[in-house]
Amino acid sequence: GTLPMWEALRLNDRLGSGPVVHNVLNVEAAIWREAFEPEENLVYNVAGSSSADGEYFANGAGDEVIYSIDDQKRMSWRFWFRQMDVINGIDQERDIRNTFATGGHFFNSYNPTDFALELMQVNDWALRNHYSPAIGNYRTLSGGGTSMQSMAALMQQRIAFGGPETFNHPAGAAPLQFARDNNLDNNIDARDFGWNQTSHGHFLYSDRDNDASLPTIWSWYDEVFAARQFTSLGNLT
DSSP states (O other), X not given: OHHHHHHHHHHHHHHTOOOOBSOEEEESOOSBGGGGSOSSOEEEBTTOEEOSSOEEEESSGGGOEEEOHHHHTTTOOTTTTSOEEEETTEEEEOOGGGGBOBTXXXXXXXXXXXXXXXXXXXXXXXXXXXXXXXXXXXEESSSSSEEGGGOOOOBSEEOTTOOGGGBOOBGGGSOOGGGEETTEEOEEEGGGGTOOTTOXXXXXXXXXXXXXXXXXXXXXXXXXXXXXXXXXOOBOO
């Protein structure tokens, strides 16, 4: 449900409807994290090229490459939630946080060893060609063009025979620059608050090895809803 939530916020911002939520909380979101990176050229070089959330490396001098913004719109999820637009005659980034209430924040709860999110990387490694991504029709969520569900995740390192670990992480498995407000870091490592090392959400309890009881993860709720005041931030009036 995280992707439909963010897409609803993106469309709301496009329509200029104003604030609609107090705050936003990702819980191990199954969305490629490059969707939250800024709209800019994607550069793979030997030294690495800094981006908002990491670095993209070439495997060697002969492997250096630059993908333009237009290329990325036809071969990746990158900057889907941070697209540029002409606003009041000025070319600038559309800020999806305009849909947040005054004083509202985005919280990103992540787990680097979430088994389900690791399988996203394995799936792309096994089924898709990343080293030389096909640059085809412009991306769309569904229907015409190239469906977003068929877009490959970006490689962190361009290496022809790399494993799943060479690919970008989903947003739910890594901290996001987009979840930092000035000096306030709203990234939360769920493992620090009782979550199992390999869990993918602890909202239901069963006898599976990757589940835990509510008392075990109560400190996570306490951190999000009390210490970070998730429910009290943001004023829609």
